[in-house]
Amino acid sequence: MTGTGFRDPSPRRSLALFKAFMAEQRDPEACYRLLARDAADQVEAYGKVAGKVVVDVGGGSGHFTREFRARGAQGVLFEPDTRELGGAPPSSTVVADGYLLPLPDGCADVTFTSNVLEHVADRDTFLSELVRVTRPGGLVYVSFTNWLSPWGGHEWAPWHYLGAGRAQERYRRRTGRPPKHTLGENLFRHHVGSTLRHVRARDDVSVLTARSRYWPFLTETVTRVPGLREFATWNLLLILRRCPP
Template sequence: MTAAGFRDPSPRRSLTLFRAFLREQRDPEACYALLARDAADQVEAYGKVAGKVVVDVGGGSGHFTREFRARGATGILFEPDTGELGPRPPAATVVADGYLLPLADGSADVTFSSNVLEHVADRDTFLSELVRVTRPGGLIYVSFTNWFSPWGGHEWAPWHYLGAERAQARYRRRTGKAPKHTLGENLFAHHIGPTLRHVRARDDVSVVSARSRYWPFLTEAVARVPGVREFATWNLLLILRRCPP
């Protein structure tokens, strides 16, 4: 089910995000600020964040954390890669791995993870840690780019459909530099079907919504069709609710 206030996003919103994505290399600040506002709106479809503790796991340079703080939340960024933090990370940023967060059980009202899951080898342990630090009744937001998405290979997409090694070699020939991502090292082939089966089988969370993050219509319907969803969803958004112990 979805939140009472959630509606399928508009084609205009999807087009605006896509145009910002095309300008990411030239204007990353504007791109990620827009994405942060959009993600915060998605979270707040399930309740305002003002006065709540929002834990941003793997949030890079902190755009999401800043947006949640601007909306009145106590936002805390946990990022394992100091190279991703940029020159001005948010105050009180913690360098920590998402597999082992330095937080007590049930510390967060909202645990947020945007486009991190495809960069972790052990999907199940990562998700378990997000669940552990979320209070009973709290919200868990997880989105990721699945492997068969048109952007599954990241900077060497869509050539990943022809194989990772071939796609990475093409990227090196075309750009004269090594790609940022290497399959099996910092990019992993996670799929929607197995991920949905995993979260639905857990007894510590309930699945509130599973849908395409950017698709402009029938967002939940496209994520329900086996096979098709692996290509058409582009990016899966999971909204989970922490169950009481």
């Protein structure tokens, strides 16, 4: 895939995404349809996906896969948790672990994962599997909510800044039910700095962009400032190019 990449998006786009995010509980379909269109636009800044194989790893109920298919791609969803699939997942969905995808080496033009990495205990192994199934010259799209961002604790944020145990207990008291996410079980501390150092040290990918996914300006600048980036990035977006073997 070729393309020039993308410039900083508009404030209007960021505001629309924020409004959709705030309404997620009331209207999840609208929220995730918008997010899927936005993510597909980000991928297509590096080349159209029509006729390409797009592997969506951990895509839940399939909003991203459907969007890529609507643009002419051969999109396939791989999701390990059947509870996340909903009532009508896309056809040909595969229940599979992202650590060990049932795919041959280099079969995908785009390997895509959105807001999954923070739910993965072994970051490096997971990333290696994404790279393995991507063809040389293909793209790897990785976006995740870093631990120290305002939403790092997910449903019990921002109280995770006071400690995960305290935040989870507060959520139980306030809602009368256990939280969906438990630190160390299905939510993990991944940071911007250590993740950037890892991908930049790899010899099987080149980093095309490392930026805040949702900010409307200075999206790459904020990820270059140690300390600040852990809080201000909110959600780190990496687009990687698979290098020849």
